[in-house]
Amino acid sequence: MHNRALPYLLLLPATVFLVAFFLYPFVMVAYQAFTTDEGILTTQYFTKMTSHWKFKPALNYTLLLAFTVVPIQIALALYMATLVSNMKRGRDLILYVWTIPLGISDLAAGLIWLAIFDQTGFLNSILVGMGLQEQPSLFLGYQNKGTIFLAVVLAEVWRATAIVLVILVAGIGLIPKEYYEAAQVFGAGGWQRFTKVTLPLLKPSLQTALILRVILAFEVFAVVVALGGTNLPVLMGEVYQRQFVLQDNHVAAAFALLILFISIAFTLLIMWVLRTPREARL
Amino acid sequence: MSTASTSVIGQSRVAKWAVTASVVFLCLWVLVPIYLLVANTFSSPAEVNGFPKRFWPSFDTESIEFFLNFHGVGSALWNSLLVASLTMILSISVGAPAGYALSRFEFRGKGTFRVLVLMTRAFPLPLLALPMAVMFIKVGLDDTVLGLAIVHTTLALPFAVLITYSLFSGIPVELEEAAWTLGCSRFQAFIKVIFPLVLPGIAASAIFAFVVSWNEVFAAAVLTIEHRTLPAFLLQSLDDAPLHLKFAGGAVLVIPALVFIFMVRKYLFAMWGIANR
Amino acid sequence: MAEIKIQEVAKQFGKTHALHSVDLRIEDKEFLVLLGASGCGKTTLLRIVAGLETATTGEVWIGDRRVDHLAPKDRGIAMVFQNYAVFPHMTVFENIAFGLRMKKVHNAEIDKRVKRTAELMHIENLLARYSGQLSGGQRQRVAVARALATEPDVILMDEPLSNLDALLRMEMRTELKSILAQSQTTTIYVTHDQVEAMSMADRIAIMHQGHIVQATSPVEVYRNPATRFVGSFIGNPPMNFLPAKNLGNGVFEVGGTRFKGPDVNVDSLEFAIRPEDIVVGQGEMQGRIRVVEPLGSHIQASCEVNGTLFRVVVDSNSVIKTGDMLALEPTADRIRWFDADGKLVPV
Ligand SMILES: Nc1ncnc2c1ncn2[C@@H]1O[C@H](COP(=O)(O)OP(=O)(O)OP(=O)(O)O)[C@@H](O)[C@H]1O
Numbered sequence: 001m002h003n004r005a006l007p008y009l010l011l012l013p014a015t016v017f018l019v020a021f022f023l024y025p026f027v028m029v030a031y032q033a034f035t036t037d038e039g040i041l042t043t044q045y046f047t048k049m050t051s052h053w054k055f056k057p058a059l060n061y062t063l064l065l066a067f068t069v070v071p072i073q074i075a076l077a078l079y080m081a082t083l084v085s086n087m088k089r090g091r092d093l094i095l096y097v098w099t100i101p102l103g104i105s106d107l108a109a110g111l112i113w114l115a116i117f118d119q120t121g122f123l124n125s126i127l128v129g130m131g132l133q134e135q136p137s138l139f140l141g142y143q144n145k146g147t148i149f150l151a152v153v154l155a156e157v158w159r160a161t162a163i164v165l166v167i168l169v170a171g172i173g174l175i176p177k178e179y180y181e182a183a184q185v186f187g188a189g190g191w192q193r194f195t196k197v198t199l200p201l202l203k204p205s206l207q208t209a210l211i212l213r214v215i216l217a218f219e220v221f222a223v224v225v226a227l228g229g230t231n232l233p234v235l236m237g238e239v240y241q242r243q244f245v246l247q248d249n250h251v252a253a254a255f256a257l258l259i260l261f262i263s264i265a266f267t268l269l270i271m272w273v274l275r276t277p278r279e280a281r282l
Numbered sequence: 283m284s285t286a287s288t289s290v291i292g293q294s295r296v297a298k299w300a301v302t303a304s305v306v307f308l309c310l311w312v313l314v315p316i317y318l319l320v321a322n323t324f325s326s327p328a329e330v331n332g333f334p335k336r337f338w339p340s341f342d343t344e345s346i347e348f349f350l351n352f353h354g355v356g357s358a359l360w361n362s363l364l365v366a367s368l369t370m371i372l373s374i375s376v377g378a379p380a381g382y383a384l385s386r387f388e389f390r391g392k393g394t395f396r397v398l399v400l401m402t403r404a405f406p407l408p409l410l411a412l413p414m415a416v417m418f419i420k421v422g423l424d425d426t427v428l429g430l431a432i433v434h435t436t437l438a439l440p441f442a443v444l445i446t447y448s449l450f451s452g453i454p455v456e457l458e459e460a461a462w463t464l465g466c467s468r469f470q471a472f473i474k475v476i477f478p479l480v481l482p483g484i485a486a487s488a489i490f491a492f493v494v495s496w497n498e499v500f501a502a503a504v505l506t507i508e509h510r511t512l513p514a515f516l517l518q519s520l521d522d523a524p525l526h527l528k529f530a531g532g533a534v535l536v537i538p539a540l541v542f543i544f545m546v547r548k549y550l551f552a553m554w555g556i557a558n559r
Numbered sequence: 560m561a562e563i564k565i566q567e568v569a570k571q572f573g574k575t576h577a578l579h580s581v582d583l584r585i586e587d588k589e590f591l592v593l594l595g596a597s598g599c600g601k602t603t604l605l606r607i608v609a610g611l612e613t614a615t616t617g618e619v620w621i622g623d624r625r626v627d628h629l630a631p632k633d634r635g636i637a638m639v640f641q642n643y644a645v646f647p648h649m650t651v652f653e654n655i656a657f658g659l660r661m662k663k664v665h666n667a668e669i670d671k672r673v674k675r676t677a678e679l680m681h682i683e684n685l686l687a688r689y690s691g692q693l694s695g696g697q698r699q700r701v702a703v704a705r706a707l708a709t710e711p712d713v714i715l716m717d718e719p720l721s722n723l724d725a726l727l728r729m730e731m732r733t734e735l736k737s738i739l740a741q742s743q744t745t746t747i748y749v750t751h752d753q754v755e756a757m758s759m760a761d762r763i764a765i766m767h768q769g770h771i772v773q774a775t776s777p778v779e780v781y782r783n784p785a786t787r788f789v790g791s792f793i794g795n796p797p798m799n800f801l802p803a804k805n806l807g808n809g810v811f812e813v814g815g816t817r818f819k820g821p822d823v824n825v826d827s828l829e830f831a832i833r834p835e836d837i838v839v840g841q842g843e844m845q846g847r848i849r850v851v852e853p854l855g856s857h858i859q860a861s862c863e864v865n866g867t868l869f870r871v872v873v874d875s876n877s878v879i880k881t882g883d884m885l886a887l888e889p890t891a892d893r894i895r896w897f898d899a900d901g902k903l904v905p906v
């Protein structure tokens with residue numbers, strides 16, 4: 001019953017697919033970024049990328065967004081996961097509600113928060129209605145980069161905390177209840193149990209969640225466009241501009257390579273910082 | 283010290299109240315924005331563009347009718363459905379055999395394959411749209427539903443592999459072996475015993491793949507011009523479209539995804555619990 | 560005709576040698592029990608016969624067919640798994656009918672045979688249930704019924720009773736024995752429970768570290784263990800062993816006493832005797848009692864003879880206590896001798 005070729009046969013389609021449509025294309029991006037149409041090796045596209053006036057703000061906003069959004073999401077998701085794991089009734093319903101945003105795209109999230117932050121939106125309606133403001137303000141205008149940024153942060157936290165929550169709840173589910181009971185018997189209070197049992201044993205899940213979220217945060221695009229148009233430049237937006245609007249494939253590829261580079265660098269960093277020795281795993 | 287309660291937060295009245303308040307607040311935090319979008323969608327265009335806003339809908343269908351009759355929306359919806367369905371079929375039919383192989387066989391190269399699958403996590407996959415645009419022009423797949431579905435499958439495939447891997451691993455090998463000793467070939471045993479048992483899980487991961495594709499914006503916007511999907515269509519009309527079109531579009535984007543997530547809710551945690559490893 | 564011949568079968572998992580060149584012949588209609596400690600290769604051997612595992616070398620014959628290149632379905636076998644493997648998405652009826660359906664038996668016949676087998680296993684009132692609605696014992700019966708229904712040439716069972724509680728296990732042991740005796744099917748039965756093995760088997764094959772060390776009737780295994788390992792593995796309390804010094808002419812000194820042993824040309828052997836084969840209160844051998852364990856029907860006493868632990872069984876009315884000296888007399892014709900390699904040395 002043990003056909004040696006069978007597992008390879010079963011893996012073949014997926015392997016071919018990933019090599020052809022994942023590995024090879026990424027090699028092609030690198031090639032595109034470093035060679036001209038005539039096939040001459042060059043760094044001119046990187047020079048062109050870095051010397052553009054939007055490069056610095058795009059890079060800065062992308063990193064700033066990631067470093068603002070991801071920590072909030074992790075903290076919030078940890079809090080939500082703890083709330084849920086102590087819940088006796090209604091756990092499934094609450095979890096379902098909290099994971100709803102999982103099905104919502106970044107573009108839709110952007111549109112949802114646009115309904116709130118728009119000049120004729122719900123926030124202005126409240127502020128004016130309560131007399132806190134005479135006139136509706138233009139939160140998302142190009143001179144209000146601060147409020148655009150805030151709106152993007154809110155939309156991202158709203159939309160993508162769910163994925164972190166799911167990973168953490170699944171991770172907490174793997175921790176045997178006995179550990180908490182043991183800790184309790186030895187006199188650990190709620191906070192101590194959280195920091196001494198939950199957090200350390202949750203490290204692999206935290207690692208997964210962090211990597212996933214950080215990568216996605218570097219790809220942030222549609223939310224920003226929906227809320228701020230091109231007023232708040234981000235790296236992925238620049239890729240889109242270059243590729244689709246300006247048809248400048250090479251510079252787009254240079255941007256892509258930059259995003260790829262910081263993504264991999266951060267993945268490795270997170271893997272290293274949150275490493276768990278094999279022996280210390282659950 | 284009380285050892286009766288297992289609550290991490292504590293057991294005083296104030297603490298209990300704070301917990302309830304947090305839960306309620308967080309539920310509202312999730313639900314209210316969605317409600318507002320839906321309220322906007324079911325208000326007339328005049329109300330949507332007017333000020334101040336009302337917080338309950340007037341159940342006017344003019345916005346949604348306007349959206350659905352808007353030039354390009356019908357075909358965008360249709361393309362979205364096509365691409366998502368193709369992605370679903372491709373990622374399951376390519377991913378499930380791999381998941382089965384990983385769960386049932388020990389063989390050389392298994393580790394390498396797992397690394398290949400896990401590596402996709404460290405890569406910003408929508409960027410694939412760039413080289414694929416070039417590749418597709420060469421092979422005549424540019425601006426096609428199939429081309430975009432291929433890119434979306436790359437997004438969904440790692441999940442399909444890992445999820446089906448965990449599904450198959452959850453089924454005792456002995457069930458399959460029992461079928462073999464009772465007269466089944468490997469294939470018959472799979473069809474008669476394994477398949478009925480994994481079907482709900484496979485359906486859930488298929489739905490998951492569908493949602494991944496349905497929601498994807500960047501690659502769709504880069505790779506299609508004539509055959510735009512709904513997210514790509516909305517993205518490209520953000521600049522000039524009136525508000526009521528945007529909101530109705532957003533709602534149409536959101537609602538199927540909500541239904542799908544509701545259908546797979548049982549599997550979400552199991553899926554991610556395993557995808558963790 | 561379904562005798563099973565296992566010829567020079569060896570199995571390696573990477574660097575682990577699970578089986579070293581196993582030779583075994585199971586007669587038609589025989590009930591053979593494979594007995595051995597955990598990890599000795601019982602399951603591996605069974606799975607090789609079933610076709611679920613491929614032997615690294617060697618041949619397997621069932622009847623007059625060489626089967627080691629056949630798929631499990633073509634070997635004429637049925638198997639009962641340790642965790643039963645009752646299909647959860649089928650009713651009990653469909654589970655039992657499964658093998659028959661695969662053989663394309665027509666419906667009326669299936670109906671008849673399923674009913675008959677179910678009655679045999681006393682599960683005829685469970686036919687409409689799903690496995691989730693069954694207790695462990697019921698599930699076990701379904702698994703056996705499913706195997707019997709196909710009327711296989713050979714039934715293979717891998718610890719079929721080990722997941723049941725003690726009482727149920729004893730009940731099922733008796734029942735299984737009688738059902739399998741009725742069906743007259745050649746059976747290989749794997750267990751690590753020696754009581755199960757002794758009580759059910761026509762013949763016991765003892766496995767140790769991938770070898771079959773002895774394959775013979777239960778009484779023979781008990782009385783004349785082929786090796787020291789078999790002696791120590793079978794029997795509860797276990798066999799006693801003492802070093803024996805050769806004084807020449809077949810006389811050995813054991814625990815300060817002289818015994819007549821085999822006339823061999825070695826310096827020393829090992830003297831072995833079962834606890835129940837020692838008469839207490841007479842003889843020259845002396846042991847100091849270290850532990851007394853009253854077990855109801857008898858008392859088990861652990862003595863120290865020349866620094867070696869020696870277990871004896873005494874009558875439950877005896878008054879003995881820790882520290883007492885006890886005179887011990889091994890029954891002469893029950894004494895066994897093992898050489899330095901652990902092989903039985905005939906007298
Ligand atoms: N698939 C496998 N891969 C690697 N090693 C294996 C495999 N199956 C069994 N082994 C090894 O082969 C040896 C024999 O295993 P086997 O399962 O036959 O033992 P067993 O006698 O059935 O034990 P138990 O009573 O615990 O079921 C063991 O050392 C085991 O670790």
Ligand SMILES: [Mg+2]
Pocket residue numbers: 601602603717
């Ligand atoms: Mg075993």
